[in-house]
Amino acid sequence: MTDKKSSEFDKVFNVWDILVIAFGAMIGWAWVVSSGDWIDRGGVIGAMLGFVLGGVMIFFIGLTYAELTPAMPDCGGEHVFSYRAMGPTGSFVCTWAIILGYVSVVCFEACAMPTIITYLFPSFLQGYLYTVAGFDIYASWLAVAIIMAVFITYINVRGAKTAAIVQTVLTCVIGGAGILLIAGSVISGNPSNLEGQAFVGGNTASVFGNILRVAMMTPFYFIGFDVIPQAAEEINVPLKKIAKMLLLSILLAVAFYVLIIFAVGYVLSPEAIAQSESSGSGLVTADAMARAFRTDIMAKVLIVGGLCGVVTSWNSFMIGGSRAMYSMAVSYMIPPVFGKLHSKYKTPWVAIGLIGLLSCLAPLLGRKMLVWIVDAGNLACCVAYCMVAISFVILRKKAPDMPRPYKVKHYKFVGFMAIAMSGFMVVMYCIPGSAAALVPTEWAFVGGWVLLGVVFYFVCKARYGEKFGTLVEVANDELDKDYARERSAAASIAAGEAAETTAPAKVATIGQAEVTAAVSAVTAAVTTADQPTARTFSYYAPVNLTFGAGTLAQTGELAKPLGSKALVVTGHSSAKKTGVYDKVNNSLTAAGITTGLFDKASANPLTTTVEEGARIAKDGGYDMIVGLGGGSVMDCAKGIAFMAKNDGDINDYIYGCKSSDVALPLVLIPTTCGSGSEANGFAVLTNPENGDKKSLRCPAIMAKRSIVDPEAMMTMPKGQLAAVGFDAFCHCFEAYTAKNAQPFTDALALYALPLILDSLPRLVAGTGTLKDWEHMSEAATIGGLVIGTAGITLTHAMEHPVSGLKNVTHGKGLAALAPTVVDATWQGDRFKFGRLARLMGGYTAEDCAGKIRGFERKIGLDVTLGDLGISESDIPWLTQNAMKVSPANIANTRTEIGAEDIAELYRKAL
Incomplete structure (x- = not known):
């Protein structure tokens, strides 16, 4: 290599x-x-x-x-x-x-x-x-x-x-x-x-x-x-x-x-x-x-x-x-x-x-x-x-x-x-x-x-394995003109980065003012770096989002216009143990909304669970779905809302054999700051029959109301916090470097990434404040917004088969893969990867993968696929499944990647 x-x-x-x-x-x-x-x-x-x-x-x-x-x-x-x-x-x-x-x-x-x-x-x-x-x-x-x-x-x-x-x-x-x-x-x-x-x-x-x-x-x-x-x-x-x-x-x-x-x-x-x-x-x-x-x-x-x-x-x-x-x-x-x-x-x-x-x-x-x-x-x-x-x-x-x-x-x-x-x-x-x-x-x-x-x-060949005989060439200004231009741009770009880390208000609705300010900052930086901006793009994110500490108490009033009978979808126990479920249920009841409970959502939610929940929603006459939990719970709630209004096999809709634009109204309340599912119109679901982990995509499953309350997330265990936080990091990172990126998603991603890099290590270390929880929650929601438009890339495309096969924590799978993937893809856009490297304390695009590894160590996610139970014998299936399930995400990566490349990256990440 x-x-x-x-x-x-x-x-x-x-x-x-x-x-x-x-x-x-x-x-x-x-x-x-x-x-x-x-x-x-x-x-x-x-x-x-x-x-x-x-x-x-x-x-x-x-x-x-x-x-x-x-x-x-x-x-x-x-x-x-x-x-x-x-x-x-x-x-x-x-x-x-x-x-x-x-x-x-x-x-x-x-x-x-x-x-x-x-x-x-x-x-x-x-x-x-x-x-x-x-x-x-x-x-x-x-x-x-x-x-x-x-x-x-x-x-x-x-x-x-x-x-x-x-x-x-x-x-x-x-x-x-x-x-x-x-x-x-x-x-x-x-x-x-x-x-x-x-x-x-x-x-x-x-x-x-x-x-x-x-x-x-x-x-x-x-x-x-x-x-x-x-x-x-x-x-x-x-x-x-x-x-x-x-x-x-x-x-x-x-x-x-x-x-x-x-x-x-x-x-x-x-x-x-x-x-x-x-x-x-x-x-x-x-x-x-x-x-x-x-x-x-x-x-x-x-x-x-x-x-x-x-x-x-x-x-x-x-x-x-x-x-x-x-x-x-x-x-x-x-x-x-x-x-x-x-x-x-x-x-x-x-x-x-x-x-x-x-x-x-x-x-x-x-x-x-x-x-x-x-x-x-x-x-x-x-x-x-x-x-x-x-x-x-x-x-x-x-x-x-x-x-x-x-x-x-x-x-x-x-x-x-x-x-x-x-x-x-x-x-x-x-x-x-x-x-x-x-x-x-x-x-x-x-x-x-x-x-x-x-x-x-x-x-040495026996001891160091694939590292033996690797050659890392040194980039040279005279030989590599892109490298030289990036170095010359670094100082001027850095000047604008301080403005991008300005703290948001404690309670806010993400709107046009913030987007416009962020777009101005990123456009100036990108132009300085001689990076061409997109000439034609579209941006559509019709999410009605309420953000701020204490907003959980407003759930009933915010949901009331959507219906009178709500099925609350949550996990087995965490929302109940922390008291978040009781707060939401009491607020709904106080607003005159009848509630029911479906508490079978799990990590890497299954299509069979969605179909079971949809039957309950239909049979019970529920006219809205409230998703309360992490990304998996919200994705499960989205699937239930969709199938409650549609007939047939959900897998047909996932693979595009059928289509529909109707679903029950959704209220989404995240209790983890990671997936950003509250801000986009897709749900990642796993088919237990074949291990396929793929997204159901439909504008109808965009939440009618999303309530992001940082206080609802403060009881997360540190390991879970690190994993979901890294997922949010990858959403922003991948959306920024995706082929489908455009100025609005670039602006939002660059606004969110410094918040994650700054606040997540403190939260994991137990020294964070409410301001850090606010920053992390806002950044995670932004991550959901940007991938809704720009999409995700190779890191997610390769991780979905991993968690589909072994049911590992999604964020840990991303952590095992991200540095290896970036090592192989930064050449696709050295300006953007260089800018991300500088956000993490590096200098040029070559530094990016190493800086991600350093960030993972800070939050206790320095893991390999081998640590997660993946072995050499799993690689053929993982490769085949990634190519089958995520061709669009692979194509959204700026570097051309084939099946052999993906297999080799899995191998390097073991």
């Missing part, structure tokens, strides 16, 4: 930051210690050509990264590219491989730091401890390595910008040292020094072979440009420029290495290089610096530059490795704890901490062991490069219309070259006897890492 969210990272990297992070990662320390070895292998010109050839190979790979990174600027880089192209398994392999490469470099640099200090100060080594693979480990050596590891870890936890500032300073020092060497060699060098060391080899074949040997080593030195896509989510730069900086970093690194090799060979003769390697410090580049400036002090200056290179590589790969781990964690491919961001610094501190811990432990193994680990990591990086190159080609075929701010020309040729070259490097690591072949110890590290990955893969 692919979804979108707002980024949790701070965008702190500018153009210079990303350039120095990538360039600093690539130039490191090797240019100080290995230039002599490169020249020995290929000669000065040969080594330069080897680096150019290696740079060309990497540049083709870099071109694939340059296209993919701006197209998918999410944290994790390779993780996202390979996921979109190859799915979760391919993504796991690719990202797991690149993490080995990053972590191996971080651990190696922890050993390189004290080693460089040893070059500077030979007496630095003190306190011999033990020997590993021929390498002596001293206490002073370990202390420096561990202290520096802690420091680098701290810098990275403190924030990406802090790490970038450190990177900038140190990269400038490295660049300055390199430029000094190059300039000094041009002044002090001599072309004669190139004689005898321009190339190595007795014939053309051997010369070319030695150039290739150098080229095969270079991928390790160019690893680092790929840190840019790892941190793409934190880059505050136009997307196309990210691609250009990535490619520029590769070109600069190639130029740097080539010029350093030239400088060393131009200023040192073959004899001087040999002497430096055999009897000197072994730091040929440092000796070249001393020779160029004719002072040993400059050798120290260059070594300090190399020391800075250790830190820049260390820092860059810490950034890259932690972001790669974060991306796997948020996809549940490794434990999600590694996806935690620091609350203040917005860095993946757990992932950084683990890599930091490994860099503290690595020096205990000694430098030789770390060289083996790095070689294994080099192979892993090449594997990841090859998979990214393959992903580049796949996505050109699979997603040709994907926005690509930087689009590579001749993609087939570029893709072929990138795959061939990265694949060739992988093969060379595997062929025994090749210049890059791994030794058995290095293969042991590779095997151990693969085994650990297999364990994570299967354990």
Whole structure:
């Protein structure tokens, strides 16, 4: 599943930051210690050509990264590219491989730091401890390595910008040292020094072979440009420029290495290089610096530059490795704890901490062991490069219309070259006897890492189920214009929201004044958000509604014009226990109305119960029906009023086989603030024979009088209150996002939703006041009004089969389904879902489902379908029934939904 969210990272990297992070990662320390070895292998010109050839190979790979990174600027880089192209398994392999490469470099640099200090100060080594693979480990050596590891870890936890500032300073020092060497060699060098060391080899074949040997080593030195896509989510730069900086970093690194090799060979003769390697410090580049400036002090200056290179590589790969781990964690491919961001610094501190811990432990193994680990990591990086190159080609075929701010020309040729070259490097690591072949110890590290990955893969897949391998993409202003417009509209919309939460009067009749005011507010907000208003619509809601505390006592006087004999329909006991029934019955009797009682209405009222009540109404000569109770009771009363004036099977009327526009007059008195049935002309009834739960719809069952008294609801149990309140929330929510929505229903829904969000949690917590009950009651009635015109959508369409099958509480079923449904449908109208998200404290449409879950937790309705007794085996029937019973509601949903989609949503909600 692919979804979108707002980024949790701070965008702190500018153009210079990303350039120095990538360039600093690539130039490191090797240019100080290995230039002599490169020249020995290929000669000065040969080594330069080897680096150019290696740079060309990497540049083709870099071109694939340059296209993919701006197209998918999410944290994790390779993780996202390979996921979109190859799915979760391919993504796991690719990202797991690149993490080995990053972590191996971080651990190696922890050993390189004290080693460089040893070059500077030979007496630095003190306190011999033990020997590993021929390498002596001293206490002073370990202390420096561990202290520096802690420091680098701290810098990275403190924030990406802090790490970038450190990177900038140190990269400038490295660049300055390199430029000094190059300039000094041009002044002090001599072309004669190139004689005898321009190339190595007795014939053309051997010369070319030695150039290739150098080229095969270079991928390790160019690893680092790929840190840019790892941190793409934190880059505050136009997307196309990210691609250009990535490619520029590769070109600069190639130029740097080539010029350093030239400088060393131009200023040192073959004899001087040999002497430096055999009897000197072994730091040929440092000796070249001393020779160029004719002072040993400059050798120290260059070594300090190399020391800075250790830190820049260390820092860059810490950034890259932690972001790669974060991306796997948020996809549940490794434990999600590694996806935690620091609350203040917005860095993946757990992932950084683990890599930091490994860099503290690595020096205990000694430098030789770390060289083996790095070689294994080099192979892993090449594997990841090859998979990214393959992903580049796949996505050109699979997603040709994907926005690509930087689009590579001749993609087939570029893709072929990138795959061939990265694949060739992988093969060379595997062929025994090749210049890059791994030794058995290095293969042991590779095997151990693969085994650990297999364990994570299967354990996490078993533990996290469908969450394993999910990808939540980050919405980007530049790629998603709707998202950008929504963000720009958010501030202006928010300004109007305060007015919409103005409290209503204690006793009121909902009329034209309130509707007009609310319409004005919503029209302004919608226009600001660039959301088109409906051009043609109709609004008809002929309900005579009286609202206010104490209005229950007016029942008799309000009902008197409708008839003289009333059948009071209620539930088994609740209205009687609370005394509400007695108040209503006494008021009716006092007004001269004869009453009878039908108290068999139940939750999810049955068609058979309706038919029984209708027979009693007919036989008793009743001329009006009074529905007293929650939504189920009122729906039952509506059905009885309808069938008391009509013949035949009620199911024929429900499914449209028959029609009628007559019913007994209805007085509806809600005792729960949820269904809003008192304000619309339909009744939801369940057929016990087949479990169908569907609405009887007829204008005749619109109440002639509705009496909404908040005081009649104040005895509800907290669990029931939460369930019915969430039903009211869904009515307003769904009506607002429905295809049939129009300005009047939008206005009323937006008027009611803040009342529910504000008052319901307090009422459930037991801290609400009469004002909260008034707000909640009014909002529930408005919910009934708006669904009478705009209708309901997928959440209700999927819930009706659930409560029809298992007789669960309707509000609980809605709570189990709503977040999952919104997750799948917000793309249908991001402006409206974004506005609803902001009402709940979010920001954009992507936040909406999460905010609904948070609201459910506040009112104690954090439930799943599994909690309600639904199992996997029920899904086929539920899906079939939803498609059969609620096609209109499904069609009223703004996102196109089919049977397979509904089945999958039921599955996700279990």
